[in-house]
Amino acid sequence: MRATLMYGPGDVRVEDVPDSTIKQPTDALVRITASCICGSDLHPYHSMDAAHGPARMGHELIGIVEDTGSAVTTLRKGDLVVAPFAISDNTCEFCRENLQTSCTHHEAGFWDGIPDEGGQAEAVRVPLADGTLVKLPVAPDSALMPSLLTLADVLGTGYHAAKMADVKPGNRVTVIGDGAVGLMAVLSAKRLGAEQIILMGRHQTRTALGREFGATDVVAARGEEGISQVRELTGGHGSHVVLEAVGHMPAYEQAIGVVRPGGVVSRVGVPQYEDAPIGFGSLFRHNIRLAGGPAPVRAYIDQLLPDILDGTIEPGKVFDATTDLDGIPAGYKDMDDRTSLKVLIKP
Template identity: 60%
Template sequence: MGTVRRGDLVVAPFMWSDGVCDYCREGLNTSCEHGGFWGSVGYDGGQGEAVRVPFADGTLVGLPKDAASDDRLLTALLSLSDVMGTGHHAALGAGARAGATVAVVGDGAVGLCAVLAAKRLGAERIIALGRHLARTDIARRFGATDVVAERGDAAVEAVRELTRGQGAHAVVEAVGTEQSMRTAVDITRDGGTVGWVGVPHGSGTGIDLGVMFDRNIALRGGVAPVRAYIPELLPDVLDGTIDPSPVFDLTLGLEDVPAGYKAMDERTALKVLVAN
């Protein structure tokens, strides 16, 4: 018997997975033996009037039908398909917990959702590193106690000044450049952890294994298995405990998807919602 039926309102993660292989059962749906990405050769993309979902019962998560009548709630629920789950993955990987100081490198949608996730996990202090005022305003709304606008060495100095020279217990890296990774490591407290979800791009990783070895810094992260997190996060979105909807700051029709990608690339939009 299938778990989803015609007419259901559902959320779809950014990868499909069968839900029954060893990896899926262990909560690592992104390594599913039969999984894949939307738009792979031979499969539909995820943006269209209709999409065929491989392994729909293992991939899709049903939502309350009345959620469709609440635009804000529906937008918040959409974040579970990627950015909220990815921010949660980063915060968990970094070890965000009650009483901890968490720093988040990156003010994109994932970084902002990591701030929200860290707050949800009980972090006492959350330092958001970002330079765009509209985005850092959202970070504060999501629970950031401090904002650092500097980059590079200046950012490291600022974070260490805020933390009595020690750095943060848990650091989220949500950018993926060599500089951002170096900053993440440099602002991590000895014995702390970097939660890495920024897709790597550029000439190098910025990781100095000698530094990490000497200071007992751990590195965890990778592609977020958001399907595994949806059942945990969904109730908190439905009851308003967390509201990731502000990360969507531009709504376009399906015919304007290219303009949406351009807006995000040019940083005139944080995250685009496509409404048909």
């Protein structure tokens, strides 16, 4: 079968690899029908140590079950399923608390920690299939497929940002970042009733989509100028909630600059730094809370799926390009160059 491998910074290749097969009784073998490139895939695209390559890529996928291990009880051949980006048994203590990203099962973890598997491929072995995979009540050729694919990561991640910040009706919310996750954070804040949603981004096609998803204002400026504009839009006090969907230190500093006293900064952009200021001069002085983390998207699928099925939300609009496996290396470059927002892959 064919799969995507990253050899080092900027070096993505689609190659023949051994077929994925059932290895454990709790596995399922899934033929992938839709996957995508994630903004977080661009972090190793910039900085991966070639000594750690080649690494199989992809952690968002929909597919059809082709085979199951002897211990799998909830799935059968032919089921259409979506796979969250974290593997979980969905039964342990933390999973029952909706923290599937902290599942205690020894096979749990993220897709990038599973050797020789990845979603940007023709097929994949899914560990802990009963807990990880969620059946979808549509046909594989459904027009809803792009939106359903967002359940694997970006929609659940944007929703997690808003949930961890406890967005409430009437809140003023600022979203930092106009990538796919930032736009999903806008959609989620709107869904939870935010009164004002300020999107900080400078790419007009993306911010236009942000407005469609519910942004009331757009601030293109960064740094002190951007902070000043947000504070002006919020009556001088800042936002009750800041959803940080970038992961770089300037975005965190911007978040601190626009959050209201007593407010919350919720981070879901994968942090590309180790030390963030949290002391008296940043968070402590004004009773600002820091929240966020890797999204347990498995916990949100049942909540968000009905809104996709009935057309209440259309998160699949974040996909602005589609390719087959051969086009994946170019898809990475396009996303890195910001000529594509998010690339859908149809093997």
